[in-house]
Amino acid sequence: MDWNRDWLYWANQTGHVQRTSLTQVKTEVVPTPLPVCLIKVDQMSGSLYWVSCDQYTIGTTAAGSHYPQQLYRTTKEIRDFYLDWLRGGILWLEEDQILTMSMTGGKAKGLLQLAGGVSGNIAFDLRANSLLWNSKRAGWLLISIIVILFFLILKLLTSCDSWA
Structure with missing residues (x-):
């Protein structure tokens, strides 16, 4: 949940991330290079941080951007x-x-x-x-x-x- 921007984020069963506006009738897909199963939101910037479903990669998608970035791989x-x-x-x-x-x-x-x-x-x-x-x-x-x-x-x- 992004409390400051009124977005609700979730990952569906295939690992695709989506968000829904709580104030408007609007749902969007948030691009990630891998299926995602864990999601966290930076409440200050609105950026999304995620862990891939295979549990080997941490990445981010900056708020307002559709360009995901891999931060860590193990x-x-x-x-x-x-x-x-x-x-x-x-x-x-x-x-x-x-x-x-x-x-x-x-x-x-x-x-x-x-x-x-x-x-x-x-x-x-x-x-x-x-x-x-x-x-x-x-x-x-x-x-x-x-x-x-x-x-x-x-x-x-x-x-x-x-x-x-």
């Missing part, structure tokens, strides 16, 4: 996918590792290796900048401090790159 399965549009990041679970990268693309960085494995899905709290999951060995784990530290370090590194 040989491992992407199990969960989160859009941190407040801080401009993408997070995902690939096997037992949480990875992240900028919403504009770039190199993926390992955020955390989940030694205990994950049972079920991971939940992302956008406002608290926290991830929650159920470990196969233990109960619920909260890593908000790790995520916050990671984004602070990433911001610091980005600032340092601009000085060079």
